[in-house]
Amino acid sequence: MRSPFHSEQEAFRFVVLVIVAVLPVALAAVLGPAWLAFVVLAVILGAVAVRVALSRMRKLRDVELPVKMAPPHVGSAAERRVLVVANDTLGEEALLCEVERLACVPRTHVLLLVPALISPGARLTGAVDGVLDQARVCLKTALDRVGHQLVVAGEISEADPLQAVEDTFATFVPDEVIVSTGWERAASGLEPRLAGLVRERFAVPVRHLVFEPGAAAQEPDRETEARYRRESGQAAARNFALKALVGVGIAAALLMSMVALVQSSERDEARAASQAAVEQASALPPVAKLVVLKVIPEGKLGPEGEKHDEFTQTEFTVRAGQPQELRIDNTDTVPHSITAPEAGVNIVVMPGTHTYTLLVKQPGRFLWFCTFRCDEWAMEHPGYMSGYITAS
Amino acid sequence: MFSRESAAQAQRVGLNPQPWRWSHPRVLVEHPDEAAGLAIASGLRFAGYAVAVCPGPAGHGRCPLTGPAGCAPAHDADLVVSSLGYEHEAAREVLRELRTRYPDTPLVVEAPSDADAGLRELLGGCHQLPAPATPEQIVAAVQGLSGQAAEEGTGGA
Numbered sequence: 001m002r003s004p005f006h007s008e009q010e011a012f013r014f015v016v017l018v019i020v021a022v023l024p025v026a027l028a029a030v031l032g033p034a035w036l037a038f039v040v041l042a043v044i045l046g047a048v049a050v051r052v053a054l055s056r057m058r059k060l061r062d063v064e065l066p067v068k069m070a071p072p073h074v075g076s077a078a079e080r081r082v083l084v085v086a087n088d089t090l091g092e093e094a095l096l097c098e099v100e101r102l103a104c105v106p107r108t109h110v111l112l113l114v115p116a117l118i119s120p121g122a123r124l125t126g127a128v129d130g131v132l133d134q135a136r137v138c139l140k141t142a143l144d145r146v147g148h149q150l151v152v153a154g155e156i157s158e159a160d161p162l163q164a165v166e167d168t169f170a171t172f173v174p175d176e177v178i179v180s181t182g183w184e185r186a187a188s189g190l191e192p193r194l195a196g197l198v199r200e201r202f203a204v205p206v207r208h209l210v211f212e213p214g215a216a217a218q219e220p221d222r223e224t225e226a227r228y229r230r231e232s233g234q235a236a237a238r239n240f241a242l243k244a245l246v247g248v249g250i251a252a253a254l255l256m257s258m259v260a261l262v263q264s265s266e267r268d269e270a271r272a273a274s275q276a277a278v279e280q281a282s283a284l285p286p287v288a289k290l291v292v293l294k295v296i297p298e299g300k301l302g303p304e305g306e307k308h309d310e311f312t313q314t315e316f317t318v319r320a321g322q323p324q325e326l327r328i329d330n331t332d333t334v335p336h337s338i339t340a341p342e343a344g345v346n347i348v349v350m351p352g353t354h355t356y357t358l359l360v361k362q363p364g365r366f367l368w369f370c371t372f373r374c375d376e377w378a379m380e381h382p383g384y385m386s387g388y389i390t391a392s
Numbered sequence: 393m394f395s396r397e398s399a400a401q402a403q404r405v406g407l408n409p410q411p412w413r414w415s416h417p418r419v420l421v422e423h424p425d426e427a428a429g430l431a432i433a434s435g436l437r438f439a440g441y442a443v444a445v446c447p448g449p450a451g452h453g454r455c456p457l458t459g460p461a462g463c464a465p466a467h468d469a470d471l472v473v474s475s476l477g478y479e480h481e482a483a484r485e486v487l488r489e490l491r492t493r494y495p496d497t498p499l500v501v502e503a504p505s506d507a508d509a510g511l512r513e514l515l516g517g518c519h520q521l522p523a524p525a526t527p528e529q530i531v532a533a534v535q536g537l538s539g540q541a542a543e544e545g546t547g548g549a
Contacts, residue, residue, distance in 0.1 A: 067465055068430075068445045071414045073437045170413070175437070203421075203433040203445045 021048075035262045042254055049247055056240050068203035074173040080108045083174035085165060085198075087114055088182065088189035090138045092211040095180050096145050103148035111172045112154040114139050115161035117188060132156060161190055162197050169202065177206045183220075193232035196225055291316065295330040295349055300384060302377065309375035311338075314387025320363040329353040332374075340368035340389055360391035412468050414442035419534055420469040422448045422476050422486070428527075432473065435527040439535060444469070449482035457489045458482075466490060466497075471538055473530055475502035475523070478511050487514055498537040500530060 021044050029037035074081065082102050089095055090112070102110050116135045118128055139154040146152050157164035168174065179195035195208030208225070209217040220228070293313040300310035309332070318324040330336060330351045338347040338358070343366035347356045360366070369386040370379050378384035412418055419441045423429035429445040436443045444465040449455045457463040466472065472490060476483035490499060491514070499518045502525045507515065519537055521529055 066447060068433070069413060069443065069465070070433060070437055071442050072416050072440045077438055175434075203430060203443050204437075205430060205434075 033265065035258060035265055038258045038261060042251075042258060045254070046251065049251065053244060053247075056243075066200055068199075068201060070203035071169060071173050073175060076107070078107050080105070080176070081172060081174045082108060082110045082176045082178060083113055083165070083168055083172060084110060084178045084180065085113045085115065085161065085190070085194070086180035087117060087135075087161075088186050089180045089211040090114060090142050092180075092213065094215065094217045095209065095211050096142060098178070098209065098217060099142075099146050099152060100148070103146065103152050108151060110148075110152045111168065111174070112139060112142060112152065113164060113168055114154065114156045115164045115190065116156055116158050117161070117190070118158055128158070132158070161194050162201070165194075165198050166201070174204060176204055177202065178209055179206065180209050180211060180217075183210050183212065191228075191232065192220070193228040195220075196229055196232075290325045290327060292327045293329075295328060295332055295336050297332045297374075300378075302381075302384070308378040308381075308384050309336075310378065310384045311336075311370075311387065314383050316358060316368075316387070316389045318358060318360055318389060318391050320391040321361055322359075324358040326356045326358050327353065328356060334372065334374070336370045336372050336374060336385065338368050339371045340366040342366045343368075343389055343391065345389065346371075358389070360389055363391045365390050412442065412444065412465060416440065416442040417470045417538060418442045418444070418465075418468060420465045420472045421445045422472065422474045424448055424476060428475070432475075432527045432530050435531040436473075436534060439531050441534065448474075448476040448486055449480070455482070455486050455489075457493070458485050462493070466494065469494075469497060471498045471500070471534055473500045473502075473534060475525070475530075477523070478503060478507070478514075484511065484514060491518075500533045500537060502530070 025037050025041045025044065028040040073079075084095075084099055084102075086095060099110055099112065102108055114135050116131050118131050122128055122131060135156045139156060143149070143152060143154050155168070157167065159167060165177065177198055179190070179198055181190045181192045181194065183192065185191045192208075192210070195206060199206040199208075208220055210220055211217055291313060293311055295309070295311055297309045298307040299312070300308055302308045311328075316324070316326075326338075326347070328349050330349045330353075333351055335351065336349045338345060338349065338356075340346075340360075343360045343362075343364070345358060345360060345366070345368065347358060349356070366389045367382070367386065368389055375385060379386060382388060417440070419436050421429055421432050421436070421443055423432060423445065424447050426445075426447065429447070433443040433445050446455075446463075446465065449458075455463065457466055472494075474487060474490065476486060478484050478487065487501070490497070500521060501515055501518045502521045502523045503511065503515055505522050519533055521533055525533075
């Protein structure tokens with residue numbers, strides 16, 4: 001298969017550009033989340049697409065200036081080199097007669113260049129060999145018919161026809177170019193506009209010979225060439241619009257995939273966080289929704305055999321930041337309290353049955369006690385009028 | 393009159409249109425007539441020069457040489473042949489820019505013998521050929537100037 005690059009410099013530039021483009025994507029993939037790599041990739045692809053689109057639009061607007069170039073003549077001053085570009089008209093008798101006539105001119109070398117016109121589809125599917133074989137057969141038949149093997153050579157190119165001509169300027173260095181086409185572009189033939197493109201690009205005489213089966217060669221007039229140029233421009237604009245549409249579609253699909261990926265990633269993270277919270281919660285000690293207790297004066301026997309005031313429950317287990325309801329029946333005639341200064345808790349328990357809210361903001365184990373003067377011994381001993389709040 | 397700073401500045405700006413693809417002695421031919429430009433190019437090619445033919449301001453309205461972009465063929469040319477006809481200001485502007493940006497590039501100018509004072513001042517120091525000049529005359533002038541430039545280069549070295 002033919003290399004798509006036309007010089008080592010071009011290939012080297014491509015490699016450098018690929019490395020420069022891939023590096024940020026790889027860095028984003030390694031250092032950040034997966035979606036960041038996609039975003040970076042999308043940005044790079046977008047920049048490339050914009051660059052290509054601008055370049056194409058510039059070509060369509062014909063901003064490229066009409067500067068023609070040509071390399072120096074090769075060989076002696078009397079020598080002349082003619083490049084004949086043909087594809088579907090290669091078998092035309094009139095063209096072969098013209099080649100034969102040129103070959104008969106002393107010190108004239110002729111190169112028959114046959115661009116193989118391989119479609120992108122054929123390139124993708126690898127059906128290139130068939131097209132090339134067909135071109136080889138056509139070229140061999142033409143060369144056999146013309147004869148003059150010493151001065152007439154043939155070459156097949158897989159490249160775009162204009163690019164093939166440009167490449168030939170570097171190798172064969174023609175002094176004149178003949179582009180042979182039909183009046184209208186055939187499916188497997190050269191575009192009639194090719195002659196105009198070669199004329200606009202190279203500073204050598206360019207002849208456009210149009211061949212129809214069985215007829216003599218004709219040269220299109222200026223109006224016809226202008227029509228070819230116009231139609232080619234329109235076709236290029238259509239082609240560009242189609243490709244732009246496809247590009248926008250691909251970009252939209254890529255963007256939607258990225259959005260879906262980001263959302264999916266966020267959902268996964270949320271799910272994981274929720275799962276972790278559930279697991280954490282299940283690992284904690286259980287918490288009752290409502291704790292019911294009483295304050296009973298002289299309700300509990302102390303170790304010394306005397307009865308002391310008591311809260312019937314003195315150990316409270318709560319969740320940090322979550323309110324816990326306490327229904328307390330204070331059977332005494334005076335108020336008591338559950339006071340834990342380190343936890344920021346101070347519940348005044350009035351006589352009678354009331355519901356209170358116990359809220360501890362930070363986790364920990366905190367001592368609480370009653371601050372109302374009652375049973376002094378009981379106030380200093382957990383399990384009586386004192387105890388602990390455990391917040392997890 | 394023609395500063396080297398402006399020439400250096402031209403190196404920093406972007407260049408249009410396509411650059412030269414050949415490294416032989418390179419001659420830029422500026423001629424508004426396509427056939428005449430090709431005839432000169434043919435003569436120069438057979439004399440061993442790579443050529444670029446530009447129609448000048450007539451071909452594309454505004455020459456990039458007179459704008460900030462710059463002109464790649466002019467930038468890298470070893471010699472310039474200018475046959476733009478200098479009755480229009482646009483052509484004179486191109487000539488002025490060539491002289492300002494590339495003061496060291498030899499310039500062959502095909503100019504009318506009855507040039508006005510402004511044009512004569514602009515052409516000072518150029519190799520002038522009376523218009524109309526034949527391709528042979530232009531090729532001879534180019535060969536003479538490049539030979540001279542080569543000798544100066546050798547002498548300098």
